[in-house]
Amino acid sequence: MTRTTYTCDGCGARLDNEKDLTKEDGRVRPSWKCRRCQTSVPPVVAERLTHQKQHGRE
Numbered sequence: 117m118t119r120t121t122y123t124c125d126g127c128g129a130r131l132d133n134e135k136d137l138t139k140e141d142g143r144v145r146p147s148w149k150c151r152r153c154q155t156s157v158p159p160v161v162a163e164r165l166t167h168q169k170q171h172g173r174e
């Protein structure tokens with residue numbers, strides 16, 4: 117299985133799993149933000165990340 121990572125536009129952090137994100141409940145669907153700088157993460161990407169288990173070092 118391919119692992120998804122996303123580099124935050126705001127702070128350049130590598131977002132790798134749910135713990136790197138902040139969930140914000142929206143009216144239709146939750147939105148996701150970078151935990152460090154609160155920059156929005158595209159929902160499609162965030163959905164994938166949240167379904168990944170946290171990994172050790174790779």
Ligand SMILES: [Zn+2]
Pocket residue numbers: 124125126127128129150151152153154155
């Ligand atoms: Zn960020």
